[in-house]
Amino acid sequence: MNKTIILKSRPKGIPTLDNFDFKEEEKPDPNEGEVLLKTKYVSVDPYLRGRMRDEESYIEPFEIDKPIQSGIVAEVVESKNDSFKKGDYVSGMLEWKEFQTSNGKQLQKVDETKAPLSAYQGVLGLTGLTAYLGLLNIGEPKEGETVLVSGASGAVGSIVGQIAKIKGCKAVGIAGSDEKLTTMKEKFGFDEGINYKTTSDMKQAIKEACPNGVDVYFDNVGGEILDATLANINRHGRVINCGAISLYNKKEQPTGPRLETTIVKKSIKMQGFIVRDFGEKFEEAIAQLGKWLEEDKLTYSETIVEGFDNIPKAFIDLFEGKNEGKMIVKVS
């Protein structure tokens, strides 16, 4: 039999285990042109929370009673498709199932001799692409500028900080514990760190950590930290709106100070994106990230949780910041 995880109900506020359900189904047989995939690693990411909401977005919402999808690295265990052979490893947007079939069209082969399989969901996957393409294309950091990053010890944020350093910028990170700040500085090379949980005045803390002001803000969290940053942003500052995890679980429409006067007064750019917006640059980006990895200019953290059954809990734990770096579930 084949275990799957479906969306049982749409979360209100922070997702709970009740929102998910496990189902058993027959293990599928691949048709001609298909492969049978065995799930190895499942990526859980904050943006999945958005797809659990029934509203228009860049991608259709998950349906009730249907399997959740996310980035998955799988092994080809049977192939009726000439492009793949048994034993190949692939990554793609796949369903939370132990086994599934695919026509292969949306799969990328990954090479486990070049990097550990889990890295293809992190620094060499959508996570790395998000950090690299968002920072460089929207943020356009210049040598000597100050780059502030929220969610800085997370999967994307920790890579953003390292790329900022490679580009000759000062990197300042915001995270939620002193241990995370230590890792940020010692492992990822951030120059300064701010613990937002123990800081009562974020505006002042950012001012102290960024005495020349903020030129680029890579925002994973939104909300009050964005406001505090805008109070310290330089003329022509750029905000990369990558995520707004602080708002995802709010039940009411959140409010805050209006941003447009600051945007006008300081010629600020704020821009959201999904990594697919820069699809034509994926190849170049992955090549560059791979090169930096090889040269030891880039490193990464993973929090690896074991077991298919723990996928929902690992996802929920993201919202309490229990991960350091990329949160991944090892299934087999």
Place this chain on the structure above:
Amino acid sequence: MNKTIILKSRPKGIPTLDNFDFKEEEKPDPNEGEVLLKTKYVSVDPYLRGRMRDEESYIEPFEIDKPIQSGIVAEVVESKNDSFKKGDYVSGMLEWKEFQTSNGKQLQKVDETKAPLSAYQGVLGLTGLTAYLGLLNIGEPKEGETVLVSGASGAVGSIVGQIAKIKGCKAVGIAGSDEKLTTMKEKFGFDEGINYKTTSDMKQAIKEACPNGVDVYFDNVGGEILDATLANINRHGRVINCGAISLYNKKEQPTGPRLETTIVKKSIKMQGFIVRDFGEKFEEAIAQLGKWLEEDKLTYSETIVEGFDNIPKAFIDLFEGKNEGKMIVKVS
């Protein structure tokens, strides 16, 4: 004697006549290298309200008891500078004085045989540059897209709508009276108009006027109209934050719904600017605007108020929307 207008006190809320004072001084004599200028036309603009506030911005605030500055077209009545001769007309950022001297460094000569002098403060001046450079550089409108403009019957907005039409877009304008809507459509060629003063549900009104959604929003007003637009914006929509006149006179920090979830979810770009940001494109822009004027592809409105003494009132009237198109004071 020479009349001047100084800032007597910083406005709280909407400026009043009490915030200004008239002073008389000796008519100045030009030194070697200087010209004596006689003020012809004074431009009054909403952004001057920002300079009356004592806070950091892209330009220093006006000082109490010192003359206000704005765009002025003047006649050279005496010249001790080889670059200018008596009878030349010039434009520049000058003081609210009947006469003043200048070293000529920041002055541009204007040609009254090519366009009426007042046009150099409107369509061939900072107003036209703001419309042209903001719309094309930040908005990047593509043929067939929908461009929404607030303050659409104002100096900048009316030019934005016409350029949108030249570029093959649908132009929808928001203004505060039915007469303005009629002018917008009949004179400036907007396809649709929304009277925000008589519309109870702006979100719905924008939806009806823009059935394919909003691709580009040229925002002169900020506030709730921005919120209503973001509710109707398309994926990859672009917001040109040119002004926020609805917020300039607020005494408290205005609040509203948080925008970052929409920005993230729809890959929106919001960008503020001042026209100086695109300084290197001024020449090309003025040439293009002049060509469109000659070809009758572009037209403009002016509200011309007579008399030096009426400058403060003309400025205040901007905030009640009493102008149609560019508000200009004819001094001599």
